[in-house]
Amino acid sequence: MxxxxxxxxxxxxxxxxxxxxxxxxxxxxxxxxxxxxxxxxxxxxxxxxxxxxxxxxxxxxxxxxxxxxxxxxxxxxxxxxxxxxxxxxxxxxxxxLVHPVELLPHAREAVEDSAARGYRVMLITKGDLLDQERKLAGSGLGELFDAVEIVSDKTATVYAELFSRHADGAARALMVGNSMKSDVLPVIAAGGWGVHVPHEVTWALEHADHPTQGDRFRELPDLGQLSAVLDEIAHV
CATH class of the missing domain: 1.10.150.240 (Putative phosphatase; domain 2)
Known part of the structure; x- marks a missing residue:
């Protein structure tokens, strides 16, 4: 199991x-x-x-x-x-750099539900430090996270280190994101779970093929379906 x-x-x-x-x-x-x-x-x-x-x-x-x-x-x-x-x-x-933050559908509910289920909840994002801090503050979600990490890039090594430092290892962690290249594949490579939630527009440099094997990958149409995936995985 x-x-x-x-x-x-x-x-x-x-x-x-x-x-x-x-x-x-x-x-x-x-x-x-x-x-x-x-x-x-x-x-x-x-x-x-x-x-x-x-x-x-x-x-x-x-x-x-x-x-x-x-x-x-x-x-x-x-x-x-x-x-x-x-x-x-x-x-x-x-x-x-000053554009208001616009949450995607079900974003707050997905984070709140994850916390309510007793999971440790993290935000892992990459990009410019000041801009990401601004957007997090403007999102109104900041208080929901147990840990926030703004990194220069997302790799299997980075995920392994973050999940080791803030949690109990990548094997017991699940990452949710829109980028197959940054949010899914490297987490799976580190031993964790990757949940892909495609966005209507994806930067060309974030494109990557779907995983070809393994049972630690899921794809959802939107964050509103995350709770069902968590229920499923809990019984794996």
Missing amino acids: AEKISTIAFDADDTLWHNERFFQLTQQRFADLLKDYAAPDHLDERLLAAERRNLGRYGFGIKGFMLSMIETAVEITGERVPGSVISQIIAAGQEM
């Missing part, structure tokens, strides 16, 4: 609250600013390439996205990008 779960961890962006759609809206604004220099599809490809190579420099989050947009604008225009365009890119990023 499998070890009983004692800890439920939640991802934040696009699991508990909206995030990626604001990046998409800003990217559309970026494409309009540079429409005289590049077609939208080509611009999107160049921006994604910049984001990919800059992850190691800037990490995940809005500030890195802003810098990648500026870098792409400089490249696309042959270093002739108008100062007004740079100013508007910065303004767009700053607007993202």
Whole structure:
């Protein structure tokens, strides 16, 4: 019989609250600013390439996205990008950094139900520290978590360390998130459970194939179904 779960961890962006759609809206604004220099599809490809190579420099989050947009604008225009365009890119990023937090359906209920069942409840998210702290404060969910970790990346090693430090190991932990790459696969690799709750929009760099084997994976249409999964797993 499998070890009983004692800890439920939640991802934040696009699991508990909206995030990626604001990046998409800003990217559309970026494409309009540079429409005289590049077609939208080509611009999107160049921006994604910049984001990919800059992850190691800037990490995940809005500030890195802003810098990648500026870098792409400089490249696309042959270093002739108008100062007004740079100013508007910065303004767009700053607007993202103060955008109100919008919870996803069933987010509060899912966290509250997990706590009410007696599980240790964690938030594990990645990205810019100040921005993630701002969103957590704005979400109204902060008091529901026993532990909060904002990390630079999510890997099997990171999960193993966090679940060892805050709980009783990855084998007794379950992670809920929208990213197969960051929230599911590495947790399963660490020996835990991964629950995938797909979001309507997922960043291209977070795409990954579903697990090919193993019984510690579940996929749900929304967080409203989490309680049923917890009931099922409790009887495994």
